[in-house]
Amino acid sequence: MAAEIIYGKQLAEEFRLEMKHLVDELKLKGIHPKLTVILIGKDPASQSYVKGKQKASDFLGLESEVITLPTETSEQELLQRIDELNNDNKVDGILVQLPLPRHIDEQKVIEAITPEKDVDGFHPMNIGRMMTGKATFLPCTPYGIIHMIKAKNISIDGKHAVILGRSNIVGKPVGQLLLNENATVTYCHSRTKNIEDYIKTADILIVAVGKQAFVHGDQIKEGAVVIDVGVNRTDSGSLVGDVDFDSAKQKAAYLTPVPGGVGPMTITMLLHNTIKAAKQRHAKR
Ligand SMILES: Nc1nc2c(c(=O)[nH]1)N[C@@H](CN(C=O)c1ccc(C(=O)N[C@@H](CCC(=O)O)C(=O)O)cc1)CN2
Numbered sequence: 600m601a602a603e604i605i606y607g608k609q610l611a612e613e614f615r616l617e618m619k620h621l622v623d624e625l626k627l628k629g630i631h632p633k634l635t636v637i638l639i640g641k642d643p644a645s646q647s648y649v650k651g652k653q654k655a656s657d658f659l660g661l662e663s664e665v666i667t668l669p670t671e672t673s674e675q676e677l678l679q680r681i682d683e684l685n686n687d688n689k690v691d692g693i694l695v696q697l698p699l700p701r702h703i704d705e706q707k708v709i710e711a712i713t714p715e716k717d718v719d720g721f722h723p724m725n726i727g728r729m730m731t732g733k734a735t736f737l738p739c740t741p742y743g744i745i746h747m748i749k750a751k752n753i754s755i756d757g758k759h760a761v762i763l764g765r766s767n768i769v770g771k772p773v774g775q776l777l778l779n780e781n782a783t784v785t786y787c788h789s790r791t792k793n794i795e796d797y798i799k800t801a802d803i804l805i806v807a808v809g810k811q812a813f814v815h816g817d818q819i820k821e822g823a824v825v826i827d828v829g830v831n832r833t834d835s836g837s838l839v840g841d842v843d844f845d846s847a848k849q850k851a852a853y854l855t856p857v858p859g860g861v862g863p864m865t866i867t868m869l870l871h872n873t874i875k876a877a878k879q880r881h882a883k884r
Pocket residue numbers: 647648651694695696697698719739740768830838857858859860861862863864865866
């Protein structure tokens with residue numbers, strides 16, 4: 600039987616509508632959540648993601664600000680800006696769009712954001728909280744993936760989850776979140792030998808390697824849940840994932856498309872984290 604397609608775009612729209620009502624309620628209480636995004640340089644994909652964040656914030660009625668800085672901005676200048684935002688009482692969430700120009704140390708920048716405004720969930724303190732299963736800001740793409748799986752009532756407990764890719768943004772944290780839900784987790788990466796031996800045992804397969812058609816339907820287990828995190832531009836300019844969609848559809852029980860799958864959930868979870876940050880900061884006052 601053909602797989603059920605998990606349309607993240609639709610789930611994202613439903614969740615955004617719920618959050619819009621929540622924002623209206625917060626405003627009545629005098630809480631006006633605000634997200635500030637820092638964008639450095641002119642990478643077209645980053646510009647487009649930041650625009651998406653602004654548009655979604657506008658829809659929810661969140662205040663959003665984008666600080667656009669030139670590529671040659673020094674690390675010191677960026678750290679100075681972050682320090683100002685950390686101390687700006689009106690700002691609830693701070694996000695620095697990644698990737699950064701090569702002369703800037705990404706980890707230093709992530710660690711400069713105060714954990715209570717780290718709506719990306721990348722600060723080591725928030726990562727530590729996630730690893731110990733404590734409430735915190737969860738990294739947006741992994742959080743979106745868990746939200747999608749749960750929205751379809753797919754059980755995670757006791758399942759074998761195989762993660763292809765070990766990035767700090769997706770691979771590592773999504774494995775941790777699945778482990779927190781009692782999955783047995785295997786990480787595979789560019790140095791894994793005989794990767795196909797792991798792929799075929801996956802009940803839940805998360806593919807985040809950044810290579811078009813890296814996984815084909817004939818490699819996956821019948822009835823697997825396949826989450827495609829890849830975003831690859833083809834020569835003709837269209838967008839495809841890391842999974843060969845047509846062949847995987849014949850084998851999987853659930854499959855996410857690209858575009859319209861995981862991507863839209865990333866922005867939605869960012870807004871969710873921003874609202875959470877505003878509520879937490881307001882409760883402390
Ligand atoms: N600070 C961060 N930087 C980056 C993150 C992040 O979570 N925090 N993730 C990615 C980019 N990203 C958000 O920032 C992102 C990626 C993809 C999408 C999305 O909606 N994709 C659409 C297709 C869009 C298109 O046509 O190009 C889809 O898959 O349907 C949203 C956000 C790296 N940087």
